Amino acid sequence: MDLVIRNGTVATASDTFKADIGITGGRVTAIAESLSGEREIDATGKLVLPGGIEAHCHIAQESATGGMTADDYRSGSISAAFGGNSCFVPFAAQHRGMGVIETLDLYDSRAEGASVIDYGYHLIVADPTEKALAEELPQAFARGVTSFKVFMTYDLMKIDDGQFLDILSVAKRHGALTMVHAENSGIIKWISDRLVAAGHTQPRYHAISHPAAAEAEAINRAITLARFVDAPLLIVHVSTPEGAGLVAKARLDGAKIFGETCPQYLFLTKEDLDRPGMEGAKFMCSPPVRDTATQEALWRHLQAGTFSVFSSDHAPYRFDASGKLSKGPDASFKQIANGMPGIALRLPLLFSEGVRGGRITLNQFVALGSTNAAKLYGMHPQKGTIAIGADADIAIWDPEETRTVTVEDQHDNMDYTPFEGRQVTGWPVTVLSRGEAVIEGGKLVAEPGRGRFVARARPDFTGHPGTRTPELDPGWNFGAEIAP
Ligand code: DUC
Ligand code: ZN
Ligand code: ZN
Ligand code: ZN
Numbered sequence: 001m002d003l004v005i006r007n008g009t010v011a012t013a014s015d016t017f018k019a020d021i022g023i024t025g026g027r028v029t030a031i032a033e034s035l036s037g038e039r040e041i042d043a044t045g046k047l048v049l050p051g052g053i054e055a056h057c058h059i060a061q062e063s064a065t066g067g068m069t070a071d072d073y074r075s076g077s078i079s080a081a082f083g084g085n086s087c088f089v090p091f092a093a094q095h096r097g098m099g100v101i102e103t104l105d106l107y108d109s110r111a112e113g114a115s116v117i118d119y120g121y122h123l124i125v126a127d128p129t130e131k132a133l134a135e136e137l138p139q140a141f142a143r144g145v146t147s148f149k150v151f152m153t154y155d156l157m158k159i160d161d162g163q164f165l166d167i168l169s170v171a172k173r174h175g176a177l178t179m180v181h182a183e184n185s186g187i188i189k190w191i192s193d194r195l196v197a198a199g200h201t202q203p204r205y206h207a208i209s210h211p212a213a214a215e216a217e218a219i220n221r222a223i224t225l226a227r228f229v230d231a232p233l234l235i236v237h238v239s240t241p242e243g244a245g246l247v248a249k250a251r252l253d254g255a256k257i258f259g260e261t262c263p264q265y266l267f268l269t270k271e272d273l274d275r276p277g278m279e280g281a282k283f284m285c286s287p288p289v290r291d292t293a294t295q296e297a298l299w300r301h302l303q304a305g306t307f308s309v310f311s312s313d314h315a316p317y318r319f320d321a322s323g324k325l326s327k328g329p330d331a332s333f334k335q336i337a338n339g340m341p342g343i344a345l346r347l348p349l350l351f352s353e354g355v356r357g358g359r360i361t362l363n364q365f366v367a368l369g370s371t372n373a374a375k376l377y378g379m380h381p382q383k384g385t386i387a388i389g390a391d392a393d394i395a396i397w398d399p400e401e402t403r404t405v406t407v408e409d410q411h412d413n414m415d416y417t418p419f420e421g422r423q424v425t426g427w428p429v430t431v432l433s434r435g436e437a438v439i440e441g442g443k444l445v446a447e448p449g450r451g452r453f454v455a456r457a458r459p460d461f462t463g464h465p466g467t468r469t470p471e472l473d474p475g476w477n478f479g480a481e482i483a484p
Helices: 073-082 100-111 130-142 161-174 185-197 204-209 212-228 241-252 263-267 270-274 279-283 292-304 346-356 362-376
Strands: 003-011 016-024 027-032 039-042 047-050 052-057 085-093 122-124 147-151 177-181 233-235 257-261 394-404 423-433 436-440
Touching (some): 003 362, 003 394, 047 362, 052 073, 052 346, 073 085, 073 423, 085 100, 161 212, 185 204, 212 233, 212 241, 241 292, 346 394
Parallel strands (some): 122 147, 147 177, 177 233, 233 257
Antiparallel strands (some): 003 016, 016 027, 394 423
């Protein structure tokens, strides 16, 4: 064996056990009580976990209005690796007027030679032309991009309900997973216009302009549309108890509905938007951070299985004129880029508060941070678990290491962390990707460009049977698309 990880406590999404892990040719080839190899890592007192999979992050992506994220595939992947991740799946964002294949080619060129860990993309579909639906989405799927994201809000990105049904139908036919940013655009615009007209432009008004009702209405509509054509759908960044309740209900009904939440909704509140001066802008993301009662409700939904994945929604815009404050130091909340960093701190925060805090099990932590993403995004069992034949994508955690978070812990291109000063216990100390060390002894030891594109397979929706809508007779001309 090339490498053996000795004496650690191994945990997967289902089990926790003491074992040595043997690695040959970049894959796990032995799990046994005692192994020896050419090279050995002593994991005494440590946890040996599947490497995290960061399935929601914005890397080398420009917003619809042109602002570029501060992180590219080099810095973003390094930050991810420091945070215990061995794979990430950013977005390849189509903007109107761009073709789908043109979009994927553009992101290939951005990722090429840059990443230290393996990566894929979710395709953002903002312009579902006839050609995109009939030819390009199937081509994207064949190319290993097996998840498509749509927006129900933002004037330059949003699709209407008919376009949403079109995309869901194509995704269903090919076995892809649709993801959705669900907020009611009309409500947000209506309140925002009135707030701005009244001179209420400080960051705190961002939260007021994105009420819980806007999320709940859109999630309800998105689930209704997905269930109508019996297509799988994942609601990203769920931020409210109302939204989580809708996801839970649909899952109870057997629908192919999945949910995601993010650290900001568990660890920050709208009081953070009230910090002095423009400091609040650091905490602006969409949907916005809410309150402590929401945090408690979302923890319960994590415990109960409403959420399949826990992702950072890393959307890195710096707190300077290159990012959040590009429209000046007195910009209105409508002019400030939405998003915050989190790719490095997602797992340490969840481990500390969740596992150490007794809120979730270690196995739930692995499922939420890695295994479920691998399954839903078509990478399991190659990734997301420690099993014979799987890629040796492994994170070794010191469960006792305590840190007070600073921006340096992110190792990204950002100039702030929204989690500054928070104490966390449990830290990833070594990260392997296909058996090669990426992080060792708290240092980066891999070269950018070693990470490979992962051509993802069809996601596995087993156990979510769904139901047919009787009006959609498969004998009619839309039948081929929506037939089970
Ligand atoms: N949606 C995201 O998914 N990320 C950042 C901002 C947004 O609106
Ligand atoms: Zn979004
Ligand atoms: Zn907004
Ligand atoms: Zn996002």
